[in-house]
Amino acid sequence: MAANILLVEDEPAIQELIGANLSRAGHHVVAAGDGESALRLLRDALPDLVLLDWMLPGMSGIELARRLRQDDRTRAIPIIMLTARGEEQDKVQGLETGADDYITKPFSPRELVARIKAVLRRRSPQSTEDPVEMSGLRLDPLTHRVTAAGRVVSLGPTEFRLLHFLMTHPERVHSRPQLLDQVWGDHVFVEERTVDVHIRRLRYALEATGHQHLIQTVRGSGYRISTQIEA
Numbered sequence: 001m002a003a004n005i006l007l008v009e010d011e012p013a014i015q016e017l018i019g020a021n022l023s024r025a026g027h028h029v030v031a032a033g034d035g036e037s038a039l040r041l042l043r044d045a046l047p048d049l050v051l052l053d054w055m056l057p058g059m060s061g062i063e064l065a066r067r068l069r070q071d072d073r074t075r076a077i078p079i080i081m082l083t084a085r086g087e088e089q090d091k092v093q094g095l096e097t098g099a100d101d102y103i104t105k106p107f108s109p110r111e112l113v114a115r116i117k118a119v120l121r122r123r124s125p126q127s128t129e130d131p132v133e134m135s136g137l138r139l140d141p142l143t144h145r146v147t148a149a150g151r152v153v154s155l156g157p158t159e160f161r162l163l164h165f166l167m168t169h170p171e172r173v174h175s176r177p178q179l180l181d182q183v184w185g186d187h188v189f190v191e192e193r194t195v196d197v198h199i200r201r202l203r204y205a206l207e208a209t210g211h212q213h214l215i216q217t218v219r220g221s222g223y224r225i226s227t228q229i230e231a
């Protein structure tokens with residue numbers, strides 16, 4: 001279960017230690033030393049999860065968590081707070097601000113990796129390896145295989161990620177910028193109509209079994225996957 005993780009931690013030694021452990025667990029880590037740098041990195045690409053130190057120079061971890069929760073673009077990113085504080089009151093404040101979990105330093109690398117996995121499973125199902133299925137369409141992230149009515153569907157890597165994201169977030173409408181953020185991971189250098197191109201390819205690949213109807217265009221808004229046939 002590889003995830004892109006943004007680590008916000010001002011102490012170089014801890015940053016390095018956590019980074020090394022997460023890389024060993026198969027994650028891709030980008031690190032920032034303060035909240036402002038973290039916001040700059042977030043403008044370029046959205047991570048699957050933010051590991052956020054509470055005590056940072058300048059903007060505090062709590063303030064950064066609050067900002068991420070206020071912005072539509074970053075609202076859904078899971079946040080795990082890291083802190084040396086173990087006070088119950090701090091924990092409550094951290095969780096109220098929108099953190100998904102809270103780890104008190106010092107912690108074991110094994111605990112950190114396990115907590116990350118648990119939060120990812122809960123908050124971003126597309127970054128776990130659990131198979132997803134709807135109306136006979138099945139996607140298995142582990143084997144990277146998609147079948148429709150038992151037949152293997154051949155998809156390019158982008159169509160695969162796009163379908164995975166849609167299937168793990170069914171019925172909701174996703175705008176093109178949201179899909180670029182979630183599927184491409186970088187909304188700056190890709191044009192929005194790129195999404196349309198890949199949606200078209202995805203539908204084409206699903207035509208043989210009639211599953212292309214699951215991928216619906218919501219005019220003026222974006223796309224969704226749904227088992228409800230549109231009128």
Ligand code: CA
Nearest residue numbers: 010053055056
């Ligand atoms: Ca710190």
